[in-house]
Structure formats: structure tokens, C-alpha cells
Amino acid sequence: MLRLSTVLLLALVASGCARTPAFEAPTPEAAATRAALLDLRERDQEPRNRYVALLKRYDYAPPEDLREPLAREILHGDSLNQIALDALVDARGWPLMSEVGWRGASAAYLVVQHAPLAFQLRYLPKIEAAVEAGESEPEWLAELTDRVLVRQDLPQRYGSQIHTAETGARTFYPIEDIENVDARRAAVGLGPLADYARSMDVAMPGEAR
Numbered sequence: 683m684l685r686l687s688t689v690l691l692l693a694l695v696a697s698g699c700a701r702t703p704a705f706e707a708p709t710p711e712a713a714a715t716r717a718a719l720l721d722l723r724e725r726d727q728e729p730r731n732r733y734v735a736l737l738k739r740y741d742y743a744p745p746e747d748l749r750e751p752l753a754r755e756i757l758h759g760d761s762l763n764q765i766a767l768d769a770l771v772d773a774r775g776w777p778l779m780s781e782v783g784w785r786g787a788s789a790a791y792l793v794v795q796h797a798p799l800a801f802q803l804r805y806l807p808k809i810e811a812a813v814e815a816g817e818s819e820p821e822w823l824a825e826l827t828d829r830v831l832v833r834q835d836l837p838q839r840y841g842s843q844i845h846t847a848e849t850g851a852r853t854f855y856p857i858e859d860i861e862n863v864d865a866r867r868a869a870v871g872l873g874p875l876a877d878y879a880r881s882m883d884v885a886m887p888g889e890a891r
Contacts, residue, residue: 705783715774716782722763723789726796729756743850760796767793776808778817787812791822799833802826820870828855840867841875844884852884860887 707713733752736744767790770777779787794805809826812818828838837858846852857863857875864874872878879886 705785707783708781711774712781715770715777716786718766718770719777719782719786719789722766722793723785725759726763726789726792729759741850742846742852743848756796760793763793764797764801771805771808776805776812778812778815780817784819787818788822791818791826795822795826795829799830802830802833806830821872824867824870824872839863840870840872841878842872844882852882854879854884854887857887 705716707716729752733749733756736748736752740748770790777787777790791809794802794809797805806826809818809823813820813823824840825842828840828842831838832843832855837856838854839858841854841857841860841863843855844852845855867873867875876886
């Protein structure tokens with residue numbers, strides 16, 4: 683059975699709505715890279731928008747005959763996007779916000795966030811370096827870090843990942859040192875975990891709903 687992370691879908695679709703000022707690439711090469719990245723972004727998000735609409739229509743527990751074909755479409759598209767991103771990075775290096783703008787850089791992040799673990803581990807150091815250089819958003823790195831940890835059956839660090847059961851019930855994956863999670867979230871530009879839980883209609887860890 684194919685499963686996709688509901689919280690990941692919701693968070694990334696929402697991320698496209700913020701911080702989109704006009705941007706002019708500094709060189710023709712950067713402009714071409716930006717255009718290719720924006721195309722990847724559309725190919726990543728369009729089927730996910732439809733998936734989110736399906737989840738909401740059926741209270742996060744849609745019929746398999748509706749969910750699975752769309753999940754397969756998304757996963758197939760993701761594999762093609764990963765090939766395309768590899769080619770872009772090989773040719774131009776990891777996309778920097780100063781060269782391709784916020785939307786262009788976020789497109790590369792989206793492809794990695796939706797990729798298999800091995801692909802994520804390969805690009806995690808590049809995103810870390812971009813964050814250190816002020817060329818990528820710290821919250822992207824936080825979300826990817828959580829995703830990688832959860833996939834390795836380890837507690838997440840920032841509380842960005844939510845599990846959706848077959849019944850539609852949704853809970854946070856385990857969070858390390860939860861007493862200090864809000865301090866870690868604040869350090870990367872994320873709001874308090876309780877606010878995030880309310881926005882996602884998920885109980886705080888240890889609370890029943």
C-alpha cells in the first residue's frame with residue numbers, strides 16, 4: 683500500500699503561498715536554472731494539491747480506489763523530479779536564493795523533501811551549507827532533518843512530522859527532548875509547537891483528542 687505523509691503535503695503546499703516577491707536572476711544561466719526549478723515546483727505541487735483536496739474531502743481517510751492512483755502519480759512524478767534536480771545540481775551546483783530567488787530555491791528543497799531517504803541524506807549537507815551561508819531557509823533544513831530522523835526510526839527534533847493512521851487519526855511522531863522543542867523551533871523560525879498542533883488539528887504529545 684502506498685502511503686504519503688499528510689503533514690508534509692499540507693506544509694509544503696502552504697509554503698508556496700509565502701514570501702514570493704519579484705525576483706530577477708543575476709545572469710542568464712541563473713535565469714534558466716530558476717525557470718527549470720519553477721517548472722519542477724509546479725510538477726511537485728499540482729498533484730499534491732489534488733491529494734490534499736482528496737484527504738480533506740474524506741476527513742483524511744479517503745477510499746483506496748481514489749487515493750492509491752493519485753499516490754502512484756505523485757511518486758512517479760517525484761522520481762522524475764529527482765532525476766531533473768540531479769542534472770541541475772551537477773551543472774550549476776545547489777540552487778542559492780541569491781541566484782534563483784526564494785521560489786526557485788524552495789523548489790529544490792521540495793524535491794529533496796519528497797525523495798527517498800538516500801537522496802535526502804545525499805543533499806542534506808548541501809542544504810546545511812546553504813543555510814549557513816544565508817542562501818536557504820533554516821526551517822527547510824529543520825523539516826528535512828525531522829523527515830530524515832523519522833525515516834530512520836529516531837525521534838524528530840522540531841516536531842514537524844505527523845503520522846496519519848489508517849483510521850485517519852493523526853499524531854506527532856516522537857519528539858526528542860520535548861521540553862525544549864519550542865526553543866529549537868524558534869531558533870529556525872518556527873512558531874510554538876502548540877500553535878502548529880492547533881493549526882493541524884492534532885493533539886499535543888501526551889494529550890488525548
